[in-house]
């Protein structure tokens with residue numbers, strides 16, 4: 001299990017009249033092959049690049065060189081762009097964070113209607129200050145995995161209505177951390193989600209959030 005639980009309920013068939021324009025797709029098309037067998041390495045190289053950029057102090061000459069090479073890479077990727085429903089980033093459940101480059105890399109260790117457990121590791125580029133994680137990145141991890149707990153509970157898509165993160169102690173970088181989220185209470189479309197982030201026994205942060213299950217076709 002890596003970026004998401006391998007649960008067939010995760011990929012419900014879209015009804016015939018599934019509204020796609022303007023609304024979330026009823027069908028969340030999970031894949032393990034889009035982007036090819038090395039897509040995970042591709043994402044990891046970009047993350048490593050961002051780690052270096054966060055700490056590098058390039059000479060003007062090196063900056064010129066890297067800019068030119070990046071322009072070439074960007075031009076190559078421009079020839080391969082697809083819409084969000086067909087990009088591997090976010091749908092590759094065999095990869096950390098479903099291959100989503102924008103998320104802190106996590107691996108799901110357990111997941112279902114009762115909640116989600118994951119190992120998450122904040123990278124060097126997630127630096128906030130003085131060697132520890134930026135609080136916004138901690139909130140991103142909680143939002144995604146809180147949203148996953150809500151989605152697995154309702155077998156559908158839910159959006160965040162509010163998200164409160166209590167930062168209880170510092171969150172280290174480059175350290176495997178345990179993140180858990182679960183639906184504590186459901187009231188119709190309202191899913192009250194809790195979560196915790198631990199380094200070993202030490203609580204780094206906890207979550208109190210409300211997710212709203214979307215109606216069919218709702219954006």
Ligand SMILES: CCCCCCCCCC(=O)SCCNC(=O)CCNC(=O)[C@H](O)C(C)(C)COP(=O)(O)OP(=O)(O)OC[C@H]1O[C@@H](n2cnc3c(N)ncnc32)[C@H](O)[C@@H]1OP(=O)(O)O
Nearest residue numbers: 028143144145147148151158159160161162190210212219
């Ligand atoms: C697939 C794998 C997993 C991926 C997970 C990814 C998770 C990522 C999640 C996100 O980041 S979503 C992006 C951030 N969120 C948004 O952009 C949401 C913006 N807001 C909205 O779209 C709407 O406000 C929302 C869908 C949340 C609710 O609108 P609705 O029209 O569907 O519902 P409505 O406003 O009628 O509220 C439904 C109930 O929730 C309550 N409610 C809504 N917002 C609330 C709030 N902020 N605080 C307290 N209660 C709230 C509202 O009072 C009401 O309660 P009652 O049913 O008891 O009357």
